[in-house]
Structure formats: C-alpha cells, structure tokens
Amino acid sequence: MTHAYFPRFSAEELRAHQEAGLRWTVAHAYNGNERYRKRLQDSGVTPEAVRGLDDLRHLPVTTVDDLRAEYPLPLLSVPEDEVVRVHASSGTTGKRKILAYTQKDIETWKSMMARCYALAGLTPRDRVQIAVGYGLWTAGVGFQLGCEHFGAMALPIGPGNLDIHLQFLLDMQSTCLCSTASMALLLAEEVEKQRLQDRIHLKRIIFGAEPHTPKMRQRVEEVFGLEGCYDIPGMTELYGPGTGLECDAHDGLHYWADQFILEILNPVTLEPVAPGEIGEMVVTTLSKEASPLIRYRTRDLSRLLPDPCPCGLELPRHDRILGRSDDMIIFRGVNIYPGQIAEVLETFPELSSEYQIRLTRQHGVDVMVLRVERHPGARKDADGNLSEAVSTCLRRRLMVRCAVHILDPGDLPRTFAKSKRVLDERDSE
Secondary structure, three states, rough: OOOOOOOOOOHHHHHHHHHHHHHHHHHHHHHHOOOHHHHHHHHOHHHOOOOOHHHHHHHOOOOOOHHHHOOOOOOOOOOHHHHHHHHHHHOOOOOOOEEEEEEHHHHHHHOOOHHHHHHOOOOOOEEEOOOOOOOOOOHHHHHHHHHHHHEEEEEOOHHHHHHHHEEHHHHOOEEEEEEHHHHHHHHHHHHOOOOOOOHHOEEEEOOOOOOOOOOOHHHHHHHHOOOOEOOOOOOOHHEEEEHHHHHHHHEEEEEEOOOOOEEEOOOOOOOOOOOOOEEEEEEEEOOOOOOOOOEEEEEEEEEEEEOOOOOOOOOEOOOOOOOOOOEEEEEEOOOOOHHHHHHHOOOOOOOEEEEEEEEEOOOOOOOOOOEEEEOOOHHHEEEEEEEEHHHHHHHHOOOOEEEEEEEEOOOOOOHHHHOOOOEOOOOOO
C-alpha cells in the first residue's frame, strides 16, 4: 500500500512515533487540564516520568464519568478561544458527552477520514452518498470532511427520507454509500421491492455506528451487486468516525496507530489480555489538542490481530467490534453478549440477518424470547423444527433456555439508524 495517505513506518519507527506522542499528550494534559493533573499526581506520575510505552501501565484510566464530571467541556486542555467546534454524543445514558476541537484536531480528523476512503478503493471520481446524522453528531460531518479532503463528490443527505436517497441513487448515480448497516438494508429492500437494481451504480458501502452480521452484509451486497463493503470504527471522544477501516482482505480493521495507541485490557482487572484474546479497547491519543485522551475506556470489545495483513498495509489491525462491555445481558445468572446470539444465528441459512431479543419477568422468573426473521427463500412450513433447532443450539452455547419465534421477512421494525437488538422490559415489571 503506497498511497500518499498512508504513513510508512517500520515497527521500530512506529514505536518511537507513539512514544513521542505519548510524552507530548501527558505533558499537554498535565499542564492544560486541572482534572488530568490531579489524577496523574494522585497516581504518582509526572510528565517527566513518562518516557515510553512501558510507562502506559502507570497512567490512570479515563472513563465516561470523567467526561460527565467536567460537563460541558470535559478534558479541555487548551484556552477556550482555541476551540473552533464542538460535537456531542446522543446522551442516551446521561448527560451528553461534549468534545471540543481545535483547528488542528479538525485537520487531523479529515486526514484520517480521507485515508479511509483511500483504503476502500475510492478515487476522486466517486460520488459519496452520506446517510448518517448531521449536527452535533460527528458522523455526517466526519464523512463529509474526509470526502471533500479526499477530492470525491459529497452528497450530504443525512439519515431518513428514503425517497430522496432513492432519487439520488438513481439521478446522481452515487457510487459509494456511507450509512449504518440497518439503513443500507432498508435501502436494499426498497430497491429490490421497486426492482431498481439495474438502474443503480452503487459499488461500495462503508458501514458505521453499529455492529452488523455477515448475513446482513451478504444481503446488501447481493441486492446492490457491490464490489466491496467496509466496516468503519469511530467515536465522538476519538475525533469521530474514521479511526480505521476494514480493507479488501476483510480480516479485521486497520487502525491509525500513528494517531492513537490501542490497548486491549481485561474490563474487570484493567490488565492487558494475552495476544489475540478479547478485551476492552482503551485508547490514548498522540496529538489531540482540545480534549486529549489518556487511556480512555471505550467499552468496546475487540482483540488485536498480530499477523501481517494480506493487503500489504503495515498499520496494525484489530478485530471487528464484538460488542460493548456495558451491553452485557445478565440472564438467570449467566453473562451474555448479543453478539454471541448473532453468531449462533449465522449458522442457520434458513434465517435472515434480522433478530430481536426480548427480556421479561413472569412470576419472578426471567424469560428470554428471541424473534428472528425467516430468510426470504426459506420454507414457512419448517418453522417449528427450525425454532426448536435454534433453541437447542442456543442452550448448548449459552447454557440458558430461550424461546425462539420465527417471523416472516420484514416483520421486525426497520430503522434509518441503529437497530435495537435488545428489549429489556424486566425493570418495568
């Protein structure tokens, strides 16, 4: 991979680059933010004591509670007159997480996003239809910034409004779609319903904001006849979307290790897990000015992939996001991640990608019901045997009993944003 957007580092050069960035970030946060300074002092750490990556383990972690404690401008480490923009998370579990950006932060972010388009195989001749949220959210602005910096044509539509999206796919002949997997599936089903496949020139889709299953991806690829689908990670705290991308090898996601350090830690002990094991992603920025991150707990679960990538890009990789450490379901004393259920469903070709888990409490006992759609080509008269087979497989894999209801294709609700996979109604009862 020789594209100008990709730095050429040997392993030794990358380590030296990260160590220099780590020293700068610790000194910058220590001198610029009172909360960081106190946390570091309480841990017995001064900027002079941090010399290399081996000193990471001595640094305290940063959590979402730290961001909320300093609301509305958490972790701010520059004078306010250097802040040119803010973005925020949705705030569904409390106060919004508002993050500040300097002009240099914006420049870094748009370069990271442009790198994603390059890795996905786009050229400046592509037309990029952006179907994610604008405003306070980082998604739409991030995709557009990177697209314009890369030199492709941005079509900034935003989420929702299916008619406009279909019109632009037809009239503007969009070649790349940036959306959630749920939005892409919704568009694909409508295109198929209206039999528009031969009139659309879509070649690539970049999925973000939510995990998706191979079945969901396969369904979208088949309808549109795509050349490639790519998973993109990102979060408001770490600039926004564009912290890495899946390449054509489709074996994990390259992440931009020249911009941040990624640790994989045990979410309970906060100790590093063994190479290749799943743990929580913890990130430290290397040049972020307004709101630097020091060992920030993302709550996302993944693992590092240490082997060289067949695509030839030497930047390191992590696995797809496998779930969140705070999304765990505790059901009858068993810890379950929704991704574990999705993995079981992947083994049944008679099922589609769409499912929903409902948790209730009846007479003091927790009850789990899994609703999953039948594949459009599967037989309805086999639902009874299929339901029993899925239930048995889940019981063997998860050690819990779960009722399985097979639904017709399209019965579960569709969304322009993230699909809600778990409905936990136990507290209401």
